[in-house]
Amino acid sequence: MTPPTIYLDYNATTRLDEEVLQAMLPFFTEYYQNPGSSHLAGLTVNELIENACWQVADFIGGKPDEMVFTSGATESINLAVRGISNGKRDHLITLCTEHKAVLDTVTDHAVKNNLACSILPVQNDGLIDWERFEEAITDQTLLVSIMLVNNETGTIQNIKKISEMVHAKGAFLLCDATQAVGKIPVDVHELGIDLMAFSAHKFYGPKGVGGLYISKSVRKYLEAQITGGGQQKNRRSGTLNVPGIIGMAKACEIANKRMDHDATYVKSLRGHLENKLLEIEGTAVNGSVEHRIFNTSNILFKNVFSEQMILSLQHISVSSGSACSSVTTEPSHVLKGLGLNDEDALCSLRFSLGKGNTKEEIDVAVQRISGLVTQFRKE
16 A cells, blocks of 8 residues: 655645535536626626626735736746846846746846846855845846745745835836735735746645736736736736636635634644754755745755655655756755755755645654655665
């Protein structure tokens, strides 16, 4: 009999919440009509979509007319980076520890459009280097893209302070909040964010749907990247993913009710996991311990390659970094950005926990990992 999987990779994706599934099901059958249709059935679905839009926007502190639904955070980031222009400024800034969805998009866009691009280093704990950042922003800076929560280390950046510095130079701030929305309170107005990307499947919603918050101040500078049909006020054409949007709205509703409870529960599990694993000789936490999200722990296991560990753990799901390259022979660019050498970066594992985990699972995982570390160091 195959043992059940112990899933410790919630930053990669989450299991669809049962309540979310039930909310979505009628939109595959009873309410299957196109919300763009002018007949009564279509108008009914459109009204339900508008309600969902209000719910999602309110969850992040925005307004319905500031929301664009996309296929996920990667598309949202592409729309923000490739779509923004004021015809005067030509400088982009981001950090070396951003997700590849940002780094690849920013660098590609800069090369193709002859824009200046600054990819800034971070401190050894993953937090922004304020001196380097202040030096980099100029009157020619158009867009700064910095994530709220790092997907590999869980490091939380001071987005409010960053936004104040960005706006002081007349630039715009794009924030990849994919690992934050649904887990911790996020208010775009309080944080001073101009553009914010997020995905539903990171907080127990469906895959294939996400959003881009677009503040009124940046709206006129943003050009659509998907055209044809004029949906969503010409900001992103194409028939809406109705079940996905309904599911994301339901996931927001659940997260709003359970956020404090789930954070307390998961943080206690993360603490238990981390305390036990750090008892193993030659281990250390990568990134800031003080400024990080409650569910993530990135741990270095000296002289034990993560690829070997991941394959040997079998029914215990962990990763060596981003889900884009969960098992790789290449060292994580995030960990290298923190100053780790190639070998240590290749000997690090990311544990990301969720509300479905139990203390019993953590104990099993710790025991298995401890045994493998001992075994591999002897070989």
